[in-house]
């Protein structure tokens with residue numbers, strides 16, 4: 229299917245005290261119409277920066293989009309005049325954020341905040357917009373919405389606020405919803421409810437979702453496609469089937485073997501050695517090299533590009549053609565890489 | 574909200590009562606007595622002293638004096654010891670004089686500080702930002718009186734207009750338009766001087782506040798909705814950035830009395846600040862105490878107004 233959003237070679241830098249931080253360093257992404265793309269990666273790898281770039285919301289200074297293009301229906305969003313970009317924000321592309329507690333304006337009622345976006349993008353009178361607001365609040369599961377529209381954000385719980393954020397992002401029926409770790413700040417039970425809500429709203433409207441998370445379980449449940457991000461780059465991408473049953477990048481393989489499998493006792497857990505590099509001091513060549521079990525000379529010399537290894541499945545490793553889960557198992561057999569069940573159980 | 578208002582009002586009344594006692598005691602316990610014999614004045618005999626003390630109730634116990642003083646204050650019978658004029662009339666006239674300076678000065682301060690502070694914050698690091706920062710620090714560092722003399726020099730030389738006092742003597746018969754212009758010329762320097770220090774401080778504060786607000790998550794949310802930058806900053810940003818200034822707005826009221834002593838002295842402006850200063854030197858207790866009392870009322874009224882305003886603008890404080 230044809231992608232509704234296509235990111236080519238996007239580069240974003242931040243001027244920091246320590247120098248230029250390449251927060252996003254040439255990434256490619258594709259979101260298929262009506263589908264959900266899960267963007268997974270450790271903290272600080274550049275997920276939020278990627279999301280904000282799509283709506284051109286990178287705080288500047290210190291941030292700057294230094295290259296690439298973001299194609300939405302064939303238009304390059306990065307080349308759009310401000311006015312046209314404003315028409316796309318909230319209307320064609322909605323976004324919800326990691327921190328529902330602080331993402332709503334404390335001095336306006338939630339009703340006014342949703343109404344504002346409806347009246348901005350649609351020709352509606354105030355009372356029509358209010359009616360619509362009530363309807364959408366009802367849809368995202370806010371009890372007695374006709375009363376709650378007069379509530380202020382501080383009168384609601386985190387989960388309720390995130391529902392309000394979803395209502396706000398979806399009030400103009402956008403084609404794409406960008407959800408940047410929508411549940412990270414919420415209780416586990418609320419997390420499931422919010423994800424379920426997003427899923428059912430998607431089934432109803434057919435929108436596409438870019439779902440950022442660092443929970444592979446969430447991806448498995450929600451997404452049809454996955455992109456794994458590491459140190460400002462996409463290291464592997466493909467369908468959920470490709471990534472989950474046939475991971476080909478050492479980082480992806482490491483991620484999967486570091487998750488405990490429920491119900492399966494006695495299995496050993498892998499810990500990826502070392503830690504995520506800082507954008508100010510990325511290693512030469514492949515950025516995963518210092519933590520990689522397969523690192524070879526070539527890995528220092530050149531950074532591997534994101535290449536297709538099979539139809540729709542890409543990986544950025546010089547040896548992806550030969551590395552797979554069987555090779556991985558062989559390699560990690562030696563107990564020194566693993567913590568045994570007793571230790572983590 | 575109503576109960577909060579009523580409760581807050583009565584709290585202020587109780588506070589005022591205690592302030593009245595303390596300010597009374599402070600004035601009376603301060604060294605020096607209004608009736609002290611001037612040893613160099615041969616006409617002032619010990620008999621006179623006794624007569625004076627009796628006349629002004631100074632021979633009575635303190636609590637009686639307190640009672641008499643506040644009774645006279647509220648019944649409007651309080652007289653200045655210096656010239657035997659009713660205190661309230663004297664103060665009224667002086668307050669009216671100060672009020673002009675205060676209003677114009679405050680207006681200049683607030684109407685300049687906000688645009689300057691906001692623009693500096695929105696264009697952080699720009700030439701305008703650095704320039705306004707520099708000017709603000711210059712204004713903060715130069716003492717007001719020093720600055721006043723420089724300005725007087727410049728203005729008098731450049732425009733050849735009188736700037737001392739409230740108006741030029743002998744102008745009473747001039748045309749209305751000349752009199753108005755004369756008053757305005759006299760007002761320009763003192764009110765600008767009153768405003769300058771305020772602008773320097775307030776614009777810095779506005780800038781800091783606005784900078785903090787525009788990095789909040791909800792500003793990003795507003796941007797993500799597709800609102801234009803102006804709407805984001807001036808509706809979503811400013812509304813939040815203004816909250817602390819609402820409190821300050823009530824607190825500028827007492828500045829009517831205390832804020833202008835130096836400026837009024839330099840410009841021979843017959844205002845209330847100067848009057849208070851002179852009354853203290855002359856140990857004119859009724860005037861001192863009345864001005865104290867009015868200051869206290871202004872402070873309490875100011876905080877009361879702030880509380881109410883805060884409730885109106887910040888939904889989190891509604892009770």
Ligand SMILES: Nc1ncnc2c1ncn2[C@@H]1O[C@H](COP(=O)(O)OP(=O)(O)OP(=O)(O)O)[C@@H](O)[C@H]1O
Nearest residue numbers: 242249251270271272273274275276277278290507
């Ligand atoms: N405002 C900023 N100023 C300077 N550097 C920034 C800023 N925002 C992001 N960065 C840089 O971009 C990198 C990626 O940040 P980003 O917020 O995208 O991480 P993330 O993947 O979303 O992490 P998390 O899971 O913690 O949300 C950071 O390591 C940081 O160096």
Ligand code: SF4
Nearest residue numbers: 514517520527545546
């Ligand atoms: S390129 Fe080399 S270092 Fe990088 S992931 Fe592949 S094997 Fe490891």
Ligand SMILES: [Mg+2]
Nearest residue numbers: 275276326408
């Ligand atoms: Mg993030």
